[in-house]
Amino acid sequence: MRQVDQLCPCGLGQDYAACCGRYIGRAAAAPTAEALMRSRYSAYVRGDAKYLLHTWHVSTRHQDLELDAERAVKWRGLEILVTEAGGGGDAQGVVEFVARYKVNGKSCRLHERSRFVKEDGRWFYVDGDVR
Numbered sequence: 667m668r669q670v671d672q673l674c675p676c677g678l679g680q681d682y683a684a685c686c687g688r689y690i691g692r693a694a695a696a697p698t699a700e701a702l703m704r705s706r707y708s709a710y711v712r713g714d715a716k717y718l719l720h721t722w723h724v725s726t727r728h729q730d731l732e733l734d735a736e737r738a739v740k741w742r743g744l745e746i747l748v749t750e751a752g753g754g755g756d757a758q759g760v761v762e763f764v765a766r767y768k769v770n771g772k773s774c775r776l777h778e779r780s781r782f783v784k785e786d787g788r789w790f791y792v793d794g795d796v797r
Contacts, residue, residue: 690705697754706721757783
């Protein structure tokens with residue numbers, strides 16, 4: 667029986683190491699835009715700013731990224747709504763998602779339509795439109 671803390675936060679129900687952990691640990695590159703989206707969500711949950719910057723396209727990447735730990739953000743779940751392109755043979759992709767979280771006990775949600783590009787065999791987050 668798996669312990670809850672070993673499950674990947676991305677919602678696929680797999681062990682972290684076999685799911686997003688292999689991308690965040692850089693043992694493999696995310697094969698699709700959706701896989702990158704899920705791994706980025708998992709990186710937010712785990713507070714891994716380094717991975718988030720590493721997977722952000724250079725054209726829109728921030729110089730630094732501080733994850734606001736003192737605000738006590740508690741990520742509660744990820745739902746992928748739509749995926750357009752973003753497969754192994756594609757150069758671009760779109761992933762629309764809803765991420766649920768709590769800040770200081772208040773329930774919130776982030777609904778975003780994110781754009782991704784593939785360069786040199788790696789997917790990168792470019793930007794997104796918040797809905």
